[in-house]
Amino acid sequence: MPEQNFEVEHQQALHNLKQNLPSDDDLDAMVNIFKAFGDMTRVKIILALSETPLSVGEIADTLDMSQSSISHQLSILKQLNLVSNARRGRNIHYRLSDQHILTIFKQTQDHIIEDENDF
Amino acid sequence: MPEQNFEVEHQQALHNLKQNLPSDDDLDAMVNIFKAFGDMTRVKIILALSETPLSVGEIADTLDMSQSSISHQLSILKQLNLVSNARRGRNIHYRLSDQHILTIFKQTQDHIIEDENDF
């Protein structure tokens, strides 16, 4: 009875799940990073910074958005340690904190591309 | 004058950026997937499904949430092709569409872990 066997394993997996799912606290950091990536403006900022460090004004100019809006978004990215900043002359230059971010973007693109091949 | 050289390269990069940044249309799919990942409930659903396919009721029970809420979230994940479903007896079983998703989660955890080591 292979069908019942499957059912037993399923019940076992189900029981384990309820105990072993990560807690909110454990998942919070990850969810917050995904939240940060779930906004077009922030994604564009990150892609821009992946090419070269940029000042706030340069980013605003590149994305054709207000200085204030970019500054607000940068502060969110900074709080999550996704970017860091340093004064350079009279500007403040932002840069990506590490390259993991781009790897994640690439993985996601891969998912999307594989998806388009379904039909 | 290495300092000026840097400046010239920076200006060039800046100029290229403004032309080569992906369009909203290009980024839309990626941003929507990150939006989906940017919610605790949906992340937990995905983690649960990474262990075994589950019915709507089983997910609701596992996460201790209402059937309606889970159903709503599943429909979002399904629209993005992150999960698929199939009737099995009188239930509908959901499963992850592909394993890329878990790779992305792992990469993100790596970023967080590396981050904690900064001080």
Place this chain on the structure above:
DNA sequence: TTTATATATGAATGATTGCTCATATATTCA
């Protein structure tokens, strides 16, 4: 010092979103 420039920040606002409640749909069982 004064003036100009770059960035940050707080309040207000419109839009989006996740949940609940009520109900519709669909399948199984008697």
Place this chain on the structure above:
DNA sequence: TGAATATATGAGCAATCATTCATATATAAA
């Protein structure tokens, strides 16, 4: 067929969020 069970869905609501506007802070230039 009719009752019971599982899932889906639409409307409503409270909370979150991205942007704007006005203004504060900080550095550089004159």
